[in-house]
Amino acid sequence: MAPEAIRSPERRRDNRDPGPLLGSLVGYAVRRANNRIMTDLGICLAPLGLRPATFAILATIDAHPGIIQAGVGAILGIQRANLVPLLSELAGRRLIERRPAPHDNRAQALILTATGKDLLHEASREVRMHEDRMLMQLDARDRETLVALLGEIGA
Amino acid sequence: MAPEAIRSPERRRDNRDPGPLLGSLVGYAVRRANNRIMTDLGICLAPLGLRPATFAILATIDAHPGIIQAGVGAILGIQRANLVPLLSELAGRRLIERRPAPHDNRAQALILTATGKDLLHEASREVRMHEDRMLMQLDARDRETLVALLGEIGA
DNA sequence: TATTGTTATACTCTATAACTATA
DNA sequence: TATAGTTATAGAGTATAACAATA
Numbered sequence: 473m474a475p476e477a478i479r480s481p482e483r484r485r486d487n488r489d490p491g492p493l494l495g496s497l498v499g500y501a502v503r504r505a506n507n508r509i510m511t512d513l514g515i516c517l518a519p520l521g522l523r524p525a526t527f528a529i530l531a532t533i534d535a536h537p538g539i540i541q542a543g544v545g546a547i548l549g550i551q552r553a554n555l556v557p558l559l560s561e562l563a564g565r566r567l568i569e570r571r572p573a574p575h576d577n578r579a580q581a582l583i584l585t586a587t588g589k590d591l592l593h594e595a596s597r598e599v600r601m602h603e604d605r606m607l608m609q610l611d612a613r614d615r616e617t618l619v620a621l622l623g624e625i626g627a
Numbered sequence: 628m629a630p631e632a633i634r635s636p637e638r639r640r641d642n643r644d645p646g647p648l649l650g651s652l653v654g655y656a657v658r659r660a661n662n663r664i665m666t667d668l669g670i671c672l673a674p675l676g677l678r679p680a681t682f683a684i685l686a687t688i689d690a691h692p693g694i695i696q697a698g699v700g701a702i703l704g705i706q707r708a709n710l711v712p713l714l715s716e717l718a719g720r721r722l723i724e725r726r727p728a729p730h731d732n733r734a735q736a737l738i739l740t741a742t743g744k745d746l747l748h749e750a751s752r753e754v755r756m757h758e759d760r761m762l763m764q765l766d767a768r769d770r771e772t773l774v775a776l777l778g779e780i781g782a
Numbered sequence: 783t784a785t786t787g788t789t790a791t792a793c794t795c796t797a798t799a800a801c802t803a804t805a
Numbered sequence: 806t807a808t809a810g811t812t813a814t815a816g817a818g819t820a821t822a823a824c825a826a827t828a
């Protein structure tokens with residue numbers, strides 16, 4: 473009865489369908505979108521000597537001048553131990569400075585240098601172009617909806 | 628003029644705001660959602676001896692019986708070289724079988740064993756519960772919207 | 783020539799434990 | 806005792822190059 477010829481049993485060459493199970497999972501759609509975004513973002517930032525993680529760190533310090541390392545880790549979901557080599561890399565390139573924190577001698581207050589600000593602003597332009605390219609199919613309202621819905625996941 | 632006391636300048640303890648730059652990026656929202664989903668998914672699958680990657684492989688083979696390794700890699704975005712140890716792990720546990728492919732002596736056709744199907748179905752129940760938990764705040768229409776919008780990213 | 787599966791290798795990201803110095 | 810920064814280390818995930826067998 474079933475006209476199996478219509479669905480071309482196992483011969484589709486451009487088949488990227490993961491099947492009904494994965495195809496119905498929001499988590500799978502999020503993962504695929506994340507992969508595409510991160511791959512493209514990495515390519516955009518590479519010429520500036522940055523990666524997604526180091527870009528995010530610079531942006532966070534810029535938004536919170538004097539923030540301590542643990543604060544950056546809490547915001548970005550990076551563990552203190554894993555933050556150390558990333559910050560050392562940025563400090564070694566004179567993009568950030570580690571200064572003694574005012575009221576806590578254990579902590580280091582982080583600030584961007586003038587060079588760091590310049591590089592961040594240059595990277596921001598690249599990232600905004602990257603976003604516009606990735607979201608070409610979506611208007612401003614779609615993008616707001618997307619951010620709002622994504623923010624509800626796991627909340 | 629600006630009543631700065633309202634926004635409590637630099638003293639919010641529960642502050643997870645990454646700042647105006649990252650906060651406005653869809654990519655950042657996707658990344659955070661992906662992290663929350665993957666962390667929870669990993670916890671759900673661990674008792675079954677599976678990870679997100681091995682679960683996705685089982686689901687893909689179940690949807691495409693007889694698919695060859697390169698096909699699985701193309702669907703899931705996993706490179707052939709990285710697929711080998713994953714498939715060896717699954718074959719070692721007798722969850723899948725590698726059989727000579729009918730029309731191509733280079734390729735291996737992959738199928739689920741009865742044990743593999745049982746484990747996949749058990750894992751599927753766990754994953755659906757995981758999804759319902761992660762998407763608790765979203766109704767069916769929101770979820771469809773989310774999948775549709777995510778599918779347009781990078782297209 | 784191109785493709786499939788495979789091995790080897792390296793690099794990034796992430797996770798944990800332990801140490802020090804401060805609080 | 807708890808926290809901040811640090812070191813060391815191990816595990817995933819991902820990337821490339823090269824090879825043998827086959828198309």
